[in-house]
Amino acid sequence: MSTKRIVVIGGTAAGPKAASRAKRLDETAEVTLLQKASALSMASCGYPYYVAGEVKDRDMLLATPAGVVRDSAFFAGAKGIIAKVSTEVTGIDREAKTVAWKRVDTGETGLLPYDKLILCTGSVPKVPPIPGRELAGVTTLTSLEDADRLRELAATNKDEKTVIIGGGLIGMETCEALVAAGMDATVVEALPQTLSFLDPELALLVQNHATSKGAKIITGVGISSINGQDGKVTGVTLADGRELPCTLVIMAIGVAPNTGLAKAAGLALGPTGGIITDERMRTSDPDVYAAGDCVEVKNRLTGEPMLAPFGDLANLEGRVAGENAVLGDTATFPGTIGSGICKIFDFTAASTGLSEFRAKQAGFDVVTAINASPDKPGFMGAKPVVSKLIADAKTGRILGFACVGLGNVNRQAAEMAMAILGGLTVDDVAMADLPYAPPFSLAIDHAIATAHILQNKMRGLMRGQSSIVAKSRIDNGEHPYLLDVRGPKEFEEMRLGRGETLIPLGQLRKRLGELPADKQAPVITYCKVSMRGYEAQRVLEANGYDNVTVLEGGLVAWPFGLEQ
Known part of the structure; x- marks a missing residue:
């Protein structure tokens, strides 16, 4: 039996995983990994922390958990893989089953035959015209190389001004890195909000936190030009005519699949621009697989193709491609629900599944709930988190969840990701049996409490609305009666400042006569997190008030500023 020849193109995330999986499952296979860059297995998600100086040693971005740098010698010795760096693939001949390569440093060229080919060519940054x-x-x-350059600039040019074009994940993490390094950084985002994977109720909370840490953020306007003198950047002009002086502009619009080789080889591309693969990561050529940022994948909730350029998915896809290249299509990748998490200064923002906006776009009739609470008991050093749960109104099936805050967000998002993957409903999660101890969570975990709120809304026991909707009602002249049911001391420390009335919950039943005589008049109840606000709603409704809504998440989830 002849030796199976596996060639993998691309050495960042999916490529090394595919090559390693193939060799691990077939020790007799000849596995060759070709990488255009001079380094392998770069932890690109760590670049912002390297720029900020949080990651001290550059080699840690290239190392195993044990600290061994993943270079060609490592892959040869530990993995049995031939890894060629600074080697660009210039073409694929599918009929002859060869790839043409060229050494970036020496100009040397050659052909490499394959039995199975795995494309892991990654993505390229979007640079608008x-x-x-x-x-x-x-x-x-x-x-x-970008990270090296920015790290040096951050260390030596702290007085320089930087403009970051794009307020998505890359843009906000880059902004944090530069501010942490002592630089003046402004994010310019053409959309009305940053972090578009979040609904605005949560995105605004993260944005407010970032500005409190020194970031400057401009939303709702794009860049019309980058200005310069003597070939160097001097500033940018916004679409509304404003000018921002700067000496550094960072494009953080996002990335696009790197499909040049695949397209030239005649492989099918999808409507997203990514390489089409089936669930076994096979392309339109059964002898060619693809994985990572260059492919489009199925959204498991909508069934539609999407781009998902995330390191965790690249590794999962690469694992499947590597196994199938040597064992004959035994493994499958079912698609993604779109889970992600990021750190923005002291805040963490995580989401899984669909946002409310995207769920509605996909045709779902949705119900939502917002919850604000500590991540664990106060006596254990609690920190606040705010979450939003999205479910199908007819079935109660959970469609999405997002959580932001200073506390443990990862736990909440991971719980809900598994709930979505398992097809669980709001009722299922409301009774979930999760591990509990005060150092780790509340007795009723935050995610479960969020499900309780949505369960109450779906059963008609609570009428609630987000801060966005409540503010719109207040600003548009509806003049709802704003009822703050906190204590006087809390009220003195901070308040909404919009003509609200303070009646502490413990006094509410005795002071109903102070409320509007018209029991059909709109009333909005709230407290710090609106647990007491919900109890107030129940009291009022029991006494005939028929138009009462709770401000979900209370003052903690109000992103429009409070009076101190």
């Missing part, structure tokens, strides 16, 4: 994008001082943060 903004005038001035060619000026010196315009860069991205998508390669290790």
